[in-house]
Amino acid sequence: MYGSANVSERQSQAPALAISTVIFALRTDPSSGRSEIWLPLVRRIRQPHLGKWALPGGPLGARESLQDAASRNLRDTTALDPTYLEQLYAFGGLDRSATQRLVSIVYWALVRPDQADLARDSENVRWFRAAEAVGLAFDHDEIVAYALERLRGKVTYGSVAYHFLGDRFTLAQLRGVYEAVLGKHLDPANFRRQLRSAQDIAATDEVLQGGRNRPPRLYRYTGPHSGAPAPGTSTSGAEPPTAPAS
Amino acid sequence: MYGSANVSERQSQAPALAISTVIFALRTDPSSGRSEIWLPLVRRIRQPHLGKWALPGGPLGARESLQDAASRNLRDTTALDPTYLEQLYAFGGLDRSATQRLVSIVYWALVRPDQADLARDSENVRWFRAAEAVGLAFDHDEIVAYALERLRGKVTYGSVAYHFLGDRFTLAQLRGVYEAVLGKHLDPANFRRQLRSAQDIAATDEVLQGGRNRPPRLYRYTGPHSGAPAPGTSTSGAEPPTAPAS
DNA sequence: CTTGTTAGGGTCAGAATGACTATAACTCAC
DNA sequence: GTGAGTTATAGTCATTCTGACCCTAACAAG
Numbered sequence: 001m002y003g004s005a006n007v008s009e010r011q012s013q014a015p016a017l018a019i020s021t022v023i024f025a026l027r028t029d030p031s032s033g034r035s036e037i038w039l040p041l042v043r044r045i046r047q048p049h050l051g052k053w054a055l056p057g058g059p060l061g062a063r064e065s066l067q068d069a070a071s072r073n074l075r076d077t078t079a080l081d082p083t084y085l086e087q088l089y090a091f092g093g094l095d096r097s098a099t100q101r102l103v104s105i106v107y108w109a110l111v112r113p114d115q116a117d118l119a120r121d122s123e124n125v126r127w128f129r130a131a132e133a134v135g136l137a138f139d140h141d142e143i144v145a146y147a148l149e150r151l152r153g154k155v156t157y158g159s160v161a162y163h164f165l166g167d168r169f170t171l172a173q174l175r176g177v178y179e180a181v182l183g184k185h186l187d188p189a190n191f192r193r194q195l196r197s198a199q200d201i202a203a204t205d206e207v208l209q210g211g212r213n214r215p216p217r218l219y220r221y222t223g224p225h226s227g228a229p230a231p232g233t234s235t236s237g238a239e240p241p242t243a244p245a246s
Numbered sequence: 247m248y249g250s251a252n253v254s255e256r257q258s259q260a261p262a263l264a265i266s267t268v269i270f271a272l273r274t275d276p277s278s279g280r281s282e283i284w285l286p287l288v289r290r291i292r293q294p295h296l297g298k299w300a301l302p303g304g305p306l307g308a309r310e311s312l313q314d315a316a317s318r319n320l321r322d323t324t325a326l327d328p329t330y331l332e333q334l335y336a337f338g339g340l341d342r343s344a345t346q347r348l349v350s351i352v353y354w355a356l357v358r359p360d361q362a363d364l365a366r367d368s369e370n371v372r373w374f375r376a377a378e379a380v381g382l383a384f385d386h387d388e389i390v391a392y393a394l395e396r397l398r399g400k401v402t403y404g405s406v407a408y409h410f411l412g413d414r415f416t417l418a419q420l421r422g423v424y425e426a427v428l429g430k431h432l433d434p435a436n437f438r439r440q441l442r443s444a445q446d447i448a449a450t451d452e453v454l455q456g457g458r459n460r461p462p463r464l465y466r467y468t469g470p471h472s473g474a475p476a477p478g479t480s481t482s483g484a485e486p487p488t489a490p491a492s
Numbered sequence: 493c494t495t496g497t498t499a500g501g502g503t504c505a506g507a508a509t510g511a512c513t514a515t516a517a518c519t520c521a522c
Numbered sequence: 523g524t525g526a527g528t529t530a531t532a533g534t535c536a537t538t539c540t541g542a543c544c545c546t547a548a549c550a551a552g
Binding site for chain 2: 063064087089094101
Binding site for chain 2: 508509510511512513516517518519520
């Protein structure tokens with residue numbers, strides 16, 4: 001039933017199960033002032049792929065849910081709490097690791113820029129521009145590319161962009177997120193019009209002082225905050241995914 | 247954090263890994279003529295949940311990819327090949343199974359109605375209306391509900407409905423799929439207009455004879471056929487997911 | 493007070509959408 | 523064979539959404 005393959009060669013043990021996490025944060029380029037997507041990677045300190053950069057991850061603890069394990073990845077590498085955490089995909093190809101059969105359940109997370117600035121680089125943890133994160137260990141190049149694709153999808157459908165920002169933000173900052181994620185320029189006026197009709201965003205009565213131009217109004221996100229779209233199983237907040245697209 | 251349960255009893259071994267598959271097929275109600283979504287379930291022949299109905303599934307073979315394992319589930323329970331197969335979600339809650347820690351990577355599949363009619367029920371395999379598939383073993387109720395939600399999402403975004411049908415189909419049949427999945431009536435004229443501007447559907451020069459009304463034209467699906475949106479890893483056809491919304 | 497720059501309001505044409513009407517082409521009852 | 527019933531298919535019309543564009547408001551810097 002398992003085909004003609006000779007099974008005795010490989011370890012016929014159960015495949016190893018690991019949790020990895022793609023952590024996206026926003027950073028502002030000091031020179032251009034544009035927002036960019038960054039992510040932290042950890043250096044491999046053992047074989048295989050020793051010395052290469054890889055997504056933070058590790059085995060699944062016997063007493064933690066998948067999401068808790070991803071959360072722990074996030075804390076361990078960046079000392080941050082996620083503002084957004086969602087399952088990305090389960091990767092289980094036969095040739096992912098040369099040494100053993102490995103199935104990785106990958107999560108992706110968003111953190112706020114103010115938090116990301118706190119998380120300093122260390123010897124074995126470094127932040128990379130998402131576009132420049134290539135040559136990673138295992139199949140992590142593909143995983144990052146897929147996570148970016150999912151991020152673009154979620155942003156265009158319009159639910160997660162807020163989670164990159166603090167609790168008060170200007171529309172220009174929010175537009176910067178969209179432009180960084182989608183990689184294209186957006187018309188400020190049309191962008192404003194669309195977001196005025198959006199559900200989970202509300203204008204405050206404050207403005208941002210201190211800039212050199214007209215002070216922009218500050219807005220607030222009113223939707224589900226640590227939103228993690230996941231079917232019921234998990235112990236933490238279970239909330240049906242806001243479906244359409246994907 | 248883990249509640250009042252006595253945890254020391256649990257096996258602290260690595261979690262068991264299983265693959266399950268939600269298989270959707272279309273059936274036409276003989277009386278009303280309307281299309282409905284059905285799925286096959288298998289009866290549990292061992293503890294836990296002995297005697298209850300459950301999603302087809304089983305352990306992951308050491309030498310098969312995740313997708314291959316899901317394909318095998320499909321063949322074993324229905325003797326069918328999938329026209330569409332995609333990963334749904336990885337479920338890993340702590341309390342999914344009373345006897346052991348169990349992580350299930352769930353796939354969902356679409357099969358054609360002509361094929362589904364061939365797959366007869368047996369003692370331990372029975373087809374259920376999707377809406378009536380409740381009271382299942384484990385957390386499979388939630389999994390089915392989530393799969394239906396994903397199905398609705400994919401249909402509205404408009405890529406998978408064809409996979410329910412044969413290689414030639416009328417627009418009325420296709421509309422029946424949409425109506426069965428979305429659970430609402432669609433205007434035939436507007437539906438036609440939208441699909442004429444759709445990419446991967448083309449009119450043939452044939453019409454369907456034998457009905458009692460004006461013979462409808464037959465259409466053909468020209469897009470990616472055994473489409474399985476999955477990031478690069480898998481050994482089989484890797485094709486980027488058509489993003490938005492998932 | 494002038495200039496440069498961004499915030500924020502508006503207009504206008506084209507595209508997409510939903511509700512609806514009209515005609516075509518077939519079967520069936522009689 | 524003729525009319526009734528039913529579905530296929532085309533078209534119309536008002537509303538909404540979208541992208542491109544313009545204009546004024548409000549600030550800082552010189």
